[in-house]
Amino acid sequence: MPSKSSSRLAALTVAAVCTAAPLALPAPAHADSVRIHDLQGTTRISPYAGQQVTGVTGIVTGVRTYGSSRGFWIQDPDPDADPATSEGIFVFTSSTPKGVAVGDAVTVSGTVTEYVPGGTASGNQSVTEITRPAFTVTSSGNPLPAPTVIDARSVPSAYTANGSLNALPLRPGTYALDHYESLEGMNVQVRDTRVVGATDPYTELWVTVKPWEHRNRRGGTVYGSYDSQNTGRVQIQSLGPAADFPDANVGDRLTGPTTGPLDFNQYGGYTLVARELGTLESRGLQRETTRRQSKHELAVATYNVENLDPGDSTFAAHADAIVNNLRSPDIVSLEEIQDNNGSTDDGTVAADQTLTRLVDAIEAAGGPRYEWRAIDPADKADGGEPGGNIRQAFLFNPERVSFVDRPGGDATTPVGVTKVRGKAALTHSPGRVDPTSAAFTDSRKPLAGEFTFRGRTVIVIANHFSSKGGDQSLTSHNQPPARSSETQRHLQAKAVHDFTAKILKTQKNANVIALGDINDFEFSETTRILEGENTLWSAIKSLPRSERYSYVYQGNSQVLDQILISPSIRSFSYDSVHINAEFHDQISDHDPQILRFRP
Structure with missing residues (x-):
């Protein structure tokens, strides 16, 4: 919600994700054969933060080969029963990951890191990652874990609790921010969503999964109070070529499924990094013209x-x-x-x-x-x-x-x-x-x-x-x-x-x-x-x-x-x-x- 000088920065999402230092953590320990949901835990901060882990298994759901945040997402196809624990995690490789593709089953070792995009002074939430990884591909061509659907029914109407959220247990059935956090790194999907933020020069747009949430007549979502957040907003980026990203205006629709890992970045917050993009359906939004003033006005x-x-x-x-x-x-x-x-x-x-x-x-x-x-x-x-x-x-x-x-x-x-x-x-x-x-x-x-x-x-x-x-x-x-x-x-x-x-x-x-x-x-x-x-x-x-x-x-x-x-x-x-x-x-x-x- 800044002027142009700061809103230009807000578009530099991908390039800025990994330019800040991680949270201060204790000296690394070591843990053998833990599952992804163990690493993610039931709060925003991993109980394994700062520890070396081995034998973390999952299916690759997305590979990011551009920007400063290069790496891949993996997800455990065998989830636990706790809705607060995410089954996905990002593996940060720094350089373009080689020898790994979507559908590969991998075993990963590395350090669990809570990374704060923009640095700790920004107040941004952290992203749980495995850094300095070593990984082995054990098989290829595996079916991906079914995407978790994000829609009006799944996202709570209450935005968040007050206070410092990091130590609070996630309540994904109560708060929207907790719901998104419980899906961090997972394969998710939105369907038939309305565009509420037009495509910017950095191939990003915003959609809402709540069609009637503070809607205006031109298809946007109005922010009218500090106490009335728009919980259905999700940023969309793409793992595909920039040239294939749609030129969308507010009120347009992305029809069909948009599917990919749920990321968190410095400027967009929770972001669906699409492996599969919906089809743009233009609603033909027109620029407005005001009336002419009268002679006496x-x-x-x-x-x-x-x-x-x-x-x-x-x-x-x-x-x-x-x-x-x-x-x-x-x-x-x-x-x-x-x-x-x-x-x-x-x-x-x-x-x-x-x-x-x-x-x-x-x-x-x-x-x-x-x-x-x-x-x-x-x-x-x-x-x-x-x-x-x-x-x-x-x-x-x-x-x-x-x-x-x-x-x-x-x-x-x-x-x-x-x-x-x-x-x-x-x-x-x-x-x-x-x-x-x-x-x-x-x-x-x-x-x-x-x-x-x-x-x-x-x-x-x-x-x-x-x-x-x-x-x-x-x-x-x-x-x-x-x-x-x-x-x-x-x-x-x-x-x-x-x-x-x-x-x-x-x-x-x-x-x-x-x-x-x-x-x-x-x-x-x-x-x-x-x-x-x-x-x-x-x-x-x-x-x-x-x-x-x-x-x-x-x-x-x-x-x-x-x-x-x-x-x-x-x-x-x-x-x-x-x-x-x-x-x-x-x-x-x-x-x-x-x-x-x-x-």
Whole structure:
């Protein structure tokens, strides 16, 4: 649930699985002729962790020959009667395993290791593995153990117990995370599942085995509360060639069986690594188009354009989205505008070429000739992709709206509030809100601008709060997971709230809009602080709960982008325009938001 810089990392699943250290374990002991279910035990930590074992037998159910986590899975075809003990385990060979194939019966010796993808500080659960193995193939062409079916009936509705899960006995009939953990390394199967997270560039997608769990009308699964987890989500990868992986959008279906070992990785949690993929059935999801604003309505939008710089090939697509899907809003707050040479780290901070190229593309697509306003950041001071110097910027249609220019705004000078002819006004326009505050260290500074529409003043504050990078995952062994990134966002929210409160103290009925990539949910503490007491209100909450989302992460459709309004803005329409987050060929990972109202 991070911004783009961290969500890019979330796709590096396979390559990152074995880059971290194992749990600290006692000195190795030795055990003869144990079974896989003995090694897995009835908790998340093997009772044999750190011990040398010999004579572990099983049938090979999958071989992984790519990435850093190379090896194979084996499963005991003769299970015990305890549903808490997995019958499968991963054998980590480091290099490409040779002389072993699916269907081989093998005998394995090695060290039982609890491996934590991402390192122990990540809070991720560990994977029970046999490392430094020696193995012997005793026969080939054996039938595989029948896959365990994961479906709506088998996965409990309760997500997990609270506390540190590692020492707790698994209760697979009670908790969803325990159910998945009890199948770690086993041959599993899902059938006729709906896609809830589109195929990403790293050949991964997400499905749900619970068709009606928080479903929205476009086929996604909505994440609407910390206490209402989507237990049916499973990540799908493939043991086959990347070229054969389907290009799926949200709402599509994988028909028939998808079968393979159940893995656990750093970013996706429990993942079915498919030996057999279902057939993609497209449901023809279409990109949305909002309505055009009326003559008397001011249309204000926010759009994270994902690290846009002059070297990108997406200008025409973004222009088409702004002109045709957003219907040429009067004001557009853009997030992640990079400097003129993108990620090249040479001290360049100006973004005039980036913004001019976008303005030209919009006009070429049949839109208005927008003007733009922005403030260049100090070099390497605003976070994001190194060298990119991302910032917010305003586009506005001068045929419909005017920008009130007041000089003096720069990277470090804070904008203030004054009174002009009895109305609240900005001391600098554009200006940056509290840019030297610790709240915005290594993060984007809010950009405030003063606009007039049909003689009415509207103050707009464009935001891009710090990302969720560093938070523990929803599958962390700590429950609820720690959300350390909230600390800075709370400070940022308070700064923007307090600035808005100054405006409203100066003019009680001022039209103020704070919008952008808030990087947090509409139900979060960040949003509560930003709203305050009758200062701002997140307008996405005017939508039905099932329609509140702007981003899809790990199969959860969720809110990161918001438009918040002051109390004087009473009559409005709001639209989350779904053009990106649900699609495999997205030009950004965020969906734009638009608000229309009469000032």
